Amino acid sequence: MAVPTLERPADHQELPAPGFGERARQFALRVTPSLSAILVGILMMTLIGSLLIMFTAPGALGISDRFYITSSAYSLLLAGAFGGPVNIADTLDKMAPLVLAGFSVAIAFRAGLFNIGAGGQIAIGGTLGVIVGIKFASAPAWVLAPGVLLAGLVGGAIWGGIVGILKAWRGAHEVVTTIMLNFVAYYLSAYLIECTNDCLPGIGSIRVASQPKTMQMGPGAALPLLSHLINQIHPGTFADEGSYLANVGLFIALAGVVVYWFIMKRTTLGYEIRAVGQSQKAARYAGINVRRNITVTMTIAGAFAGVAGAVIVMGPDLLQAINDTTFKTDTTGFDAISVSLLGLNGPIGVLLAGGLFAALTQGAGLMQADSGRLASNAVAALPSSYSVHVELIQFAFQALVLFVIAGQIIPQFRTSIVRLLGALWAGVRSGMARLPPLMLWSLALVDVVAAGAFVGYVVVSLISLQSVVPLDAPVGAIYSVDIDPLFTLLLLFYVAGILILLLTIGMWFIGRRLKQGSSPPLLVEAFPTAETLAATVTQTPLSSEPEAVGDDPSGSMS
């Protein structure tokens, strides 16, 4: 058996330290995949959503009418999400917990663990935060607010840590334990809220319409609204500061981005997490304590979700009190899975995906309320009772997430997505391509055209809506808006989307032909391979775990 030598070959040369240009290029390489993924995501989703609207609009309608209905629905979607300061503030308010919970799922995913338990971790973190917020209600804000956040962090970390311990030492599959712990958390939270007078004296439980509810947290526990802070500096900027819901939670989410990036890229722990995610066996050979690593990862994941829970209860939506069904009906933990998948588990990607998801949820409300009226003004054949339902946009988003999941779970398909995204940013990366240069550059061109069309579409549609619709008008006001000039741009937008679709299929065939070799490592690394995950599925403890067999379709990633 040959003993590997550690001697350097004679022609070994030290690599020069990277200069500024090289570092900038590296940064671009890291960020561009996330951006491209989101862009392609928006394109795909718009495409799916518009096709759905076009095909499901009732009545005998011509193609231009159907286009009109679609474009008015999307204009309202945009207006609802970004149309005015109030809408933007609402979007930012919804975004903060989604991003934080998204990191919870993402960091576990990087370690090859599937954290479905963000919902339960949010519930425990939020409940613990509320208890602290009520117990110390008289504390000044600079003590109370961090205290509640810390309580949320600790609660979530414990709830996530349990999963990690059960996984690492007893081999209990984390998907099953997180699903079970979610329900335990919901009921535990409900129990604590229902019995606060008996179990936790001094917290108080009041009943509103026979539904148990906690008392309010101290005023210091409320996250200050951004409008309030701006008014402190420039008095009079916002007349009615209470109606702008964006709050300091946004800064907490941004801090989460930095923390996540720092852990993953700048610490030994992050390196170990990624190593464990790629191959537990290899990580063990490299001297990494896999069990400790799994526990720590799940604890951090729980901490992220717990902070998200604290941000939810401290935010302006719940008025600093929770009832026994608050967390059971809250879907943040579930949506976080989509956010993390769509964001490719990267810091920037999760931030953008969280923003996208929040914008959709926010905008869909206005769309459902007003799209029928807006469209039936111009299209006589459309029944006036028609409206585009919120569920349609949710479905389009879920379809998109399914597409991404399909790309991640089917090895052949994954290669194609990786290749597509890789080709999209290939313009900045020299020497990557085994693809024909013409195809590379045409893809890069499509990327630029699509991005331009999208940005142009947003701007033009907002301007044209702004000119005729006062955006602070009550929902349900009658609009008479003419969006005709948008059609050209819209068409371009759709064509670009369809082109990308076709190219995806083309890439798939090329990917099948090349099989291995040129897939960009940064993207593949974002998700553990199916084989790695399969190896963690077995119920046996790690030490006696059989490594998954079979050839590795993404063997080039190491």
Next chain:
Amino acid sequence: MFLSQLFQLFISDNLWHPALQFGALLLLPALGGVISERSGVTNIAMEGMMLTGAFFSAIIVLSTQSVIIAVLAAILTGGIMALVHAFFSIQFKANQIVSGVAINIAALGLTGFLLPLFTNGNGVPALPRPLTLPALYIPGLSQIPFVGSVFLQQNVIFYVAIIILLAMQYLLFHTNIGLRIRSVGEHPQAADTAGINVRLVRYCCVVTSGLLSGLAGAFLALGVAQIFNPDITEGAGFIALAAMIFGKWKPWGTALACLIFGLGEALQNRLSLLPLTGIGIIDTPLHESSLVAMVPYLLTILALVGLVGRATAPAADGIPYEPGGE
């Protein structure tokens, strides 16, 4: 006083009738999970398959006015969802957990999207009696005081579920087919060498789990709730998953777990109705029902970590089969 009330509750058919009904509702998808995982394909998508089945049974029964067609449609749609799962996880060797999550998301999105579309945004109305699955009264016998009202006045599907339980036990442990299924789930390479078509067996088992989950969906929408709303399943598919693990991937054990979990659910509903004034210990409205509701999930976790008898999954559960591997 409290204890005697509790005792009264435990010997009343008001508790046991819903307990058995809910248990049967869990039993169908749980048995589906058993056969799927016995063949080596992890299935956490029973929730989604149930939801799809429930949705299509409600829609079809409204449009065709025929309960039988509606139930068949529910079974079929559950099977189709399972076929997608099978296609991803067997053909493409996808990660079965991710695929299961995807099926659950897809079911949620699909039903949420189609519901306002099919019903003009009004939702499904409460179903009139002729459009529901009837309870089956066995003449004479159903009048026996306790036994009759608990066991012999159940919904049609309850008896179907019992028959399927017996059939599943016989199929898995007393026939050649069962032996093949189990061998594929334990050691697919060996099974392949012995001439068993691993993929075919797995396809059949996963689709069977979908058919059973779809039937459970129809039972839920047409029999138990007699209405459809988007959150009708309320995690029943996940409790079924828990029952399957708690029952250690065996039909009888799973049935026992379903009975326990069904009892827990019925107890939770009944406890909140129990008159508790004058007990002394508790003078606020009873809040222990949340604690009772927690029990199935805690039991499952304990079973998973080996404190209540170690639950060991089939050896090849969740691992895609590679011909010629190992």
